Amino acid sequence: MSTRAVSVALTLTVMIPCAMTQPSTDQPPFPLALSQAQEAWVQQTLAGLSLEERVGQMIFPAVPWDVRKHRREFERVAALAGTIGVGGFIVGGGTAAQRVPVINELQARSDLPLLICADFEAGVGLVWSDATPLPRAMAQAATGDPGAARLAGEITARESRLCGVHWPLVPICDVNINPDNPIINVRSYGEDVETVSRFAVAFTEGVQSAGAIACAKHFPGHGDTATDSHMTLAVVDAGRDRLESVEFPPFAAAIRGGVGSVMSSHIWLPALMEGEGQIPATVSRNVMTGLLRGEMGFGGLVTTDSMRMRGVTELYGPGEAAVRAVQAGVDCILVSQDDEAAWRAIIDAVRAGEIGEAAIARSVERVLRAKAWLGLHEGGTQIDVDAALAGLQSPAAMATARGLTRRSxxxxxxxxxxxxxxxxxxxxxxxxxxxxxxxxxxxxxxxxxxxxxxxxxxxxxxxxxxxxxxxxxxxxxxxxxxxxxxxxxxxxxxxxxxxxxxxxxxxxxxxxxxxxxxxxxxxxxxxxxxxxxxxxxxxxxxxxxxxxxxxxxxxxxxxxxxxxxxxxxxxxxxxxxxxxxxxxxxTGEFAVTGRLPVTLPGLAPRGAGLTIPARR
The missing domain is CATH 3.40.50.1700 (Glycoside hydrolase family 3 C-terminal domain)
Known part of the structure; x- marks a missing residue:
């Protein structure tokens, strides 16, 4: 962050000297292996950041979908790259032709490389119409072949990196055991724990083998909710035994498989939150630290789901929500209702002794390690737009997508x-x-x-x-x-x-x-x-x-x-x-072989499906 940017950012705060607390070493290891040079960059960069700059690295604002229509809002959000030194951004829909220049502009405004994320749950083509559309998770599971998920992960990661996106926020590890779930449904690999686990691990392997960071979500499991956490605080009212047999295993499998990040959910699980009240998992220390970091041993990057969702905003303002999430053990505040307010509140909480400096250091260290593993510390964050667009929807990627779709x-x-x-x-x-x-x-x-x-x-x-x-x-x-x-x-x-x-x-x-x-x-x-x-x-x-x-x-x-x-x-x-x-x-253009990954109540069991030969 430039001196000028820091002076602007600190008009409402007082600068803390750079002799900052370093992270403790009694933490689960970071799941993505770094070289000595990468780790040296992480430690050198971390040591040079003030408290304000460190907290900035934990903030991830959303970029407006239509930059031309909402230019003033874009300028306000993009300015955060300089004023508070955000760690990255989440980008929304449109086309790659529209979005890649925006990513370049954001990177140019930041002294440190930005970590760019997007919800590419069914490939980049789900969000950007000029990229490869891949089948939804449930469709991938309908093929019966985890290799389908690995291929989907590889294509997602390759096209993401082509466009300057490093963190595609997949796979979904939720087990959809509730047919009335209004928000997970086909986003899940199905209702069978083993199937969800195998496909999530395969997708993770595909994403990370192609150079992007996978994200297991929505921890500790959103598959048995009857409400949408975008609209209210959702509830999973199951006992600990059921949670351990259904909700937890896919996340545990992804963690064993080396997934680089985990996203929290805005759901209340009474069995896990004794003594904490009726709160979302995102702000539960029992869940985010006790369960995820402690029992499951996860040492990677942890992000919130969007903090604009009503599962959070019904309970807290943006500052309090951010502070509670960091106290719970989260590293990244994704899409706050007010990014600057979240940033200021976390800084104030550190000064008041409500959040330890070591906890901030650990979180920022993980953010920087993610950037180093991606190679962002070497520079080169500017994307060749023409080359990126030429690489999307390649004949091989489209043929794979079409083949996976037919098999589903x-x-x-x-x-x-x-x-x-x-x-x-x-x-x-x-x-x-x-x-x-x-x-x-x-x-x-x-x-x-x-x-x-x-x-x-x-x-x-x-x-x-x-x-x-x-x-x-x-x-x-x-x-x-x-x-x-x-x-x-x-x-x-x-x-x-x-x-x-x-x-x-x-x-x-x-x-x-x-x-x-x-x-x-x-x-x-x-x-x-x-x-x-x-x-x-x-x-x-x-x-x-x-x-x-x-x-x-x-x-x-x-x-x-x-x-x-x-x-x-x-x-x-x-x-x-x-x-x-x-x-x-x-009309029988190909043999139909898909199988149901879920039970259709009163109609068909999981695994049902007829093989229909192609018409000769």
Missing amino acids: ITVIRDHDSALPVDPAAHRRVLHLAIFDESPRWRPSSLEPFTETLARRFGQVRRQVVFLEPKESIVEEFEDIPWETTGEEIQRSWGLTPAVAERIREEAREADLIAITTHIRIAANKGSISLSEESVALVRELLALGRPAILVSFGSPYVLAELPEAAIMIATYDWSPLTCEAAAEAI
Whole structure:
């Protein structure tokens, strides 16, 4: 940090001399091996940092998604690289073409190299549309092959590093044993502890073998919650024995496998927090130090989940939340509601004796070791934008992604062995797409399926309905005049009686009906079910006696709401490659071999799935 930047940052604080406390040595070892030169840089850099600079390294703000639209906010956030010397940033969505120059600008503003992270849970292509889209974790598990997870990890890490992202914040180690979980669902490798453990370890190996840092989340396990911690403090009210047999093992396996970092969760686990009150795990010393550091022996980097989530903000302001998290044993404060307030509060807590200087030193040492392991201490943080973009979506990466996606497709039911369908026998196809209210749907979530069918069948009519149509959603699918009212949107895109009758008429004229459900897992959504009206309509269509295929894009659990369907296909995702593969599976372009990683209550057990040979 420059002298000028320090003077600006310290207008509200008093500089502490550089004779700072050094970290103690009675800690679990850092899981990523450093060379002597890397460790020397860590210790030399740490020794030269003041308290203010050390705490700055623990702060990780979020960069606005649309920098051009929110330039003032970007300038405010980016300035933190100089004023408080943040340790890094988390970057959001858009494209690599938009984001890589922003990362370069951030790096240029910082005296120390920045650690850049992003939520690349299904590859870089999940967040940046010009990168490779990889199958969701549950889809990877549906292949039955942990090697699929390792390949996904390698591609994620390679494309991340190409773009200047070092820490892709994966894998998810949550065991999704609650079918009503509104936020984990397909983000998990499934409901089986051993499967989640093996796939998480394989993904970790892939990420770190390709030079990025993996992150096991959401510790100590978010798979059995019925609420979204983005919306409130979620609860896992299970006893210690159950936690040790279900929630803990995937994290323990990832730690044994050398995972470099762990992310906390904003959930309350009464069995682990005796004497601490009703608080999130993120601020529980019992969990973050006693369990993670002590019992599990984890010596790597520990970060919070986003501190803007209501599981934290309902209880604490940004300063108190940051202090409590550091007291609990966390190293990195990710996406505070007020990054500067969090920084100041931690400094003040050290001065007041509420946080030890040695604890700060240990945390910053881990941040610096992560940077050194990544090679950031050698410089070269500026990314060649053209070279990065040229390396994304390589033919090899796309072929791997397409192959993994095909292997994940799961046929749960095929009465009368109707699959694969012969296009010559079905010339009038109706495709009914039922979307939830997620604001992130795009035509790319639909068109690959319809267009792939259209290339094989003579006529495909498409009807699209939204469970809760809003202009911000449906405007992506059709030009909407500015004067269009909410009532008009509901009449055109909602499942009104008139719309339902129109769909029935189309179905009566069809000789094949393809019904796709698009139930997306997203923050602040809170629901993963179909509406009563949509279920009733689908049942009417199924009762017409026409051949009908039910395909779930996203949550597979919705299939259990329609047990009448004679043909059911689960995909676990909604990427363009997934949509394309589902249509190809219907017509037998490849052999379908996927197996369910979860139980669909009342419908199918874990491991269910039919092998459907390719059509000759």
